[in-house]
Amino acid sequence: MKLQRNGRSKALAIGAMALVSSLSLAACGSDNNTNTASGGSNGSSAAAAAINCGKAGTLLGAGSTAQAPAIDVWKTNFGSSCSGTTVNYSGGGSGAGVQQFNQGKVAFAGSDFALKPADVDASKAVCTGGKAIDLPMVAGLVSLVYNVEGVDNLVLDGPTAAKVFDSQITKWNDPAIAALNPGAKLPDAEIQTFHRSDDSGTTFNLTSYFAKTSGGAWSAEPSKAWKGKGGQSANGSAGVSAQIKQVKNSIGYAELSYAQTNNLKSAKIATGAAQPVEATAANAANTIASSTVSGTDGDLALSLDYGTKADNAYPIVLVTYEIACDKGNKAETLDTLKSFLTYTISDGAQKSIGDKGYVPMPAAIGDKVKAAVGTLA
């Protein structure tokens, strides 16, 4: 009994300590990070000068995780010059974002895909007198990341890559790969392919590229769910990148930013241009600049040219959209929404995400978006 009483008072003392410390913690929280945010925010001051803040308030947005890091940079810069406005973006996926938008719970949605007709119809309930439109805002590229010892300059083309990801080519020293990589020391090892286990816009863009360029080797329709045979899967680009890093003789796909932060090598693509094209933002910008607007009636959905053969045009690109009402945005957020989107499509803002693995929107597209944002009502 004595022993136990000792233990009891000790437990009480520890408990009391924990309680006190948690209470003292509760008293000293701070939103003020100006002293600590040393890195990353350079360039924001330059961009800040041009921001027109609009009405103060809170702006909610939700959707695509692919553009979450871009929005993160923008909302930070926007917030640093417009202290009255809080932009809050929740990256729960494009589908979830569109649903939240159509439920009237967020002012804008981020999406990896252009709206489907059914979604546009549904949006008319929220956009009084108008409908939802797609505004291309964040552009990027999908790189084929690989981890093969001794191979640093892997080159693939559409049919070969499609066959690799569909388990039709299973060895690294397969003649098809060897033909594209003369002189490379390709190992006699099985290819470990990794794809996304979750549905994603990244998969959609990659399979769109396969469907267009593989010459029939990729039989499935482009889709956000993986349809290839064999291979292994991982959750999110983060998961795929982690696997490529861990597993030898592996290949997978991820947005450029994940390839960069995880120090993964990206394959060059032989598109039919004079030289195989490297996966860089500049090369992707060339492809995006030549894409055409396929949306109608104010909608700026793009049709991307995955089959491009131009020099220095990287073919596996992706464009994500912001979705807002063309007319009938909520009165209390309209002003803030317009000023935020005006800022994000500005040249300064687009440039500021360039070093995060994104592609600044080419002027050809950007100008159309700027005009469209100006007419939001």
Added chain:
Amino acid sequence: MTSSSPAAPRGRERRPRDSRVGDKIFMNLARGAGILLLVIMAAIAGFLAWRSGMALSNNNGNFLTTFEWTPDAPKPVFGIAVLAFGTIVSALIAMVIAVPVAIGIALFISHYAPRRIAQPFAYLVDLLAAVPSIVYGLWGALFLIPHMDGLTSWLNQYLGWTYLFDQTRTGTPRNLFTVGILLAIMILPIITAVSREVFRQVPRMHEEAALALGATRWEMIRTAVLPFGRPGIISASMLGLGRALGETIAVAVVLSANSVLSLHILDAGGGTFAQNIALKFAEAGNNGRDALMASGLVLFVITLLVNGAARLIIARRKEYSGANA
């Protein structure tokens, strides 16, 4: 004087007025809580059934036997065969590993360990019940998976003839077997914590009677502790099973999900209900969401069947339990 068992709540005899009022209030409060719970649950079940019904009417495949999951395609096809298989297999592996070990640990804490070890260890186990599943997932992906390579190839080499442990494709050990082990580690603290509390409640007299009859410690545990604790162990296991069946993020991070149904549990692949919901939810359209709800409903039913079986076992064994009838 008053009723002597909880079975007869309303005593016939006269009691002081205030206590009768108090009794009434308290009983109604308790009953109200039960009814409220019932209403909430019924609402959830109804909600699920309603949404599932909408999805099922759009399904172009057989919901029970189809492997693919494409509810948002122009021609929706989706089925739960792979998911049901993966969920049951991984949970089964988890239970087979976790329940005996958890009982062992609970006995260790309550009856074997020196007090100086038992107390801190009990806290450690509680601490592990507190580890969020996302942390288990990250630990599993970054630490456990690389350490499973050896065990997987060893099992394949020596037990490959069992079919079950035959590894037909090379790849990482991101398979149902590893998921089962991870789930076992996750549910271990839950089963242990509850079983431990139950073992602690074993009447001293039972134990001492057994020992006085000359039983060894193991015989005492087998005759006095385990029969008394059996319903508690089963309940604890059901709580653990609930978590294993419904675990989302950890499985999503660790498993190499695909739509292949294979009894080779060392091959990377497979899927579970909760993991599928987590992976598909973010990009799901309206029908996709409803289809995911339908799969959630199946998880409901599975949980229900298992729990029902457990309740039956408890009821049958009641006479041995030594606790209250």
Added chain:
Amino acid sequence: MTTMTTVPEDARPQVGPRLTANRLPRWTPPAVAAGSIAVGCGIGAAAGLQSHLQWGLISALLFLVGGYLISAQVEGRRQAKDRFATSVVWVAFILAVVPLVSLTVYTVQQGIGVVNGNFLSHSMKGVIQSGPGGGIYHALLGTLQQVGLATLIAAPLGLLTAVYLVEYGRGRLAKAVTFFVDVMTGVPSIVAGLFILSLWNLALGFSYSGFSGSLALAILMIPVVVRSTEEMLKLVPNELREASYALGVPKWKTILRIVLPTAIGGITTGVMLAVARITGETAPVMMLVFGADYINSNPFDGPQQSLPMYIWQQYSVVNNDFGYARAWGAALVLIAFVMGLNLIARGIARWRSPKGGH
């Protein structure tokens, strides 16, 4: 280790049946353990097995079999069985300790570097996530409030339901409640989230808030509370109740003063398990609380952040060294937070529980 001795006057009750029986000396189990570890490692090294996991498994197997055989030779079968059971329990203990300690050590290793005063007291507002800086204060506060509210709803409700089932419940209603509580343990967290979303946010039109998250968390918490409390209440000996009734104490007072305090240790464990489970939930929180990078101290209005959601974002979206560091730091704080709660709850439970017993 084990407490078998040849001295019959030993204070422990577990004395062998015959005083004249052959007994192994006290140092036998440790010696067998040491021997099997040595042999296990030897076999492992000789066979060139890569993973130390297998070395350990072989050693454990040798320990079990060796201990049994030696004891069976010297002490007879009954004693050997007893020793075997003891060994199994010890092996189970060690088997569990390995991953559990590994997990803890791994988290502490990864997380300790980033946890400091600034990390604990600042939000992420104005911090570019792919860079350094920022903290978890907003997430910690959000988790504290959401879990607190959920517990305030679920614990009394669950407790009362369990009391109803054990002390009053007979007939159809009780059966129905039991049935639905069982079903409830299988609610995937996302389904609970969607249900609240449809009911609270869409049908009733409330906006994102910490409270709507708590509602979903409460749904997840209730079955765990009911099930564990029910089990603990059933274990309270009827003699206690009967003694109380015999003294003329009304039933409700008996429950409040006798039954619940007797079971308070187990009930606390159950509630803490439930709290631990919901504290780590990501999906419903993301759906209902929305997430924020700034401090919102009002759980009833506007988006909040929570720790598990914060961890998930830092891991999957930020996905660089800064993100990983913050994720592990937050994980460490989350575990410490739940552990602190656990200690407090246990302290209270011990303080309130009747003396005596074990």
